[in-house]
Amino acid sequence: MKLLRGIHNLKNEHRGCVLSIGNFDGIHLGHQAVLNRLLIEAERLNVPAVVLTFEPQPAELFAGDNAPARLSRLRDKFVQLEKQGLDRLLCVSFTHHFANLSAEDFIAELLIKKLDIKYLVVGDDFHFGYQRKGDFALLKQAGKKYGFEVIDTQSLMQSDLRISSTRIRDALAQGDLQRASAMLGRKYSIAGRVVHGQKLGRTIGVPTANLLLKRRVSPVSGVYVVSVLGINEKVYQGVANIGQRPTVQGVRQQLEVHLFDFSADLYGLQLEVILEEKLRDEVRFDSFAELKIQIDKDIELAREWHNKKS
Incomplete structure (x- = not known):
């Protein structure tokens, strides 16, 4: 095309x-x-x-x-x-x-x-x-x-x-990915190029690939179980945060995805991040240490979700 x-x-x-x-x-x-x-x-x-x-x-x-x-x-x-x-x-x-x-x-x-x-x-x-x-x-x-x-x-x-874009937005805003998928005819996903971020995740052993959300308003925010395409022919599993990252004073909406058992350089790649399940809303923590504890919980829950589906 x-x-x-x-x-x-x-x-x-x-x-x-x-x-x-x-x-x-x-x-x-x-x-x-x-x-x-x-x-x-x-x-x-x-x-x-x-x-x-x-x-x-x-x-x-x-x-x-x-x-x-x-x-x-x-x-x-x-x-x-x-x-x-x-x-x-x-x-x-x-x-x-x-x-x-x-x-x-x-x-x-x-x-x-x-x-x-x-x-x-x-x-x-x-x-x-x-x-x-x-x-x-x-x-x-x-x-x-x-x-x-x-x-x-x-x-x-x-x-x-x-079936309308408005009703799909409403379903996504409510975290109802299944209802959104039924109207889309596929799972909702976000595509974008991996860019350099603050690299804060590396300091706590949770490296992330950062995708800028080039839109005025995102229809989704929070923490999600995800599957990722675009690295090679394989589908990778992970967990993602979509939002402004209030704990680290983020100002731009972006998508940060952590891939399980993966360590290669992804900068410049065009990825498609498929949202599988919403885990929680994005919240501000009082310290980076508290955020780290929650991220570990998110990773554990996301792994459990993928294991049940595999």
């Missing part, structure tokens, strides 16, 4: 496609239903299947730190969309200038002039353009004018409830 960053990178060779538009935050089962329909139409029309998404997500531009927590960064979306078998991901920079584009210009300038779409698949609650005035009815009118088909897919339901 090819990533195209910005409308300015669209060329004539990118014209003619089937398209779906949205945040696709989490690539949950509802999103996957939309993408399945997109792939069917791409094969029928013999054109590429393309997803258009935005960075930052619109709510992040307008609400800043008050925006909902993101389930997935752009890289996470790319990984999951590639697994679905799509041809291209077009990432548009969502600025105030772009947000002020009228719904009619959005259709004429981007969908028709730049992409020449043949088929459009959107969610049943999709709105676009200045003040979100664009909707499915407007797209249907445009389809008749410009000669493309458009359908909206009904929300996928589970236990009479709509």
Whole structure:
């Protein structure tokens, strides 16, 4: 799958496609239903299947730190969309200038002039353009004018409830990983590159790999049993803390993962950390010594969890 960053990178060779538009935050089962329909139409029309998404997500531009927590960064979306078998991901920079584009210009300038779409698949609650005035009815009118088909897919339901990124965020915030996984169609995971940290874990015999959480707000925090991919073909077991590390005056949210029985250098590697079970919330301890005692308990509980599952 090819990533195209910005409308300015669209060329004539990118014209003619089937398209779906949205945040696709989490690539949950509802999103996957939309993408399945997109792939069917791409094969029928013999054109590429393309997803258009935005960075930052619109709510992040307008609400800043008050925006909902993101389930997935752009890289996470790319990984999951590639697994679905799509041809291209077009990432548009969502600025105030772009947000002020009228719904009619959005259709004429981007969908028709730049992409020449043949088929459009959107969610049943999709709105676009200045003040979100664009909707499915407007797209249907445009389809008749410009000669493309458009359908909206009904929300996928589970236990009479709509599958949505909001409900997945709520489940994760409550530590209910099983409920989140049921809506995602897979276990929730976080991907990121290992960076240099304060190396405090080494001083107490608990070295950690540190991944920066490049998002305004994380949907999860606390201590988790984890499985880790990306080192080699093997799945590694461990325990992770996600948060600001208040005991050591941390200010940035990050993920620290301790791998069991592992000592190699991981700096620069891109890891995927799968959250298996939440052990506890992140808390501030009065001393580093108290933190060390709790970390030992966390490691023991995480080992026991993995041993029961193996």
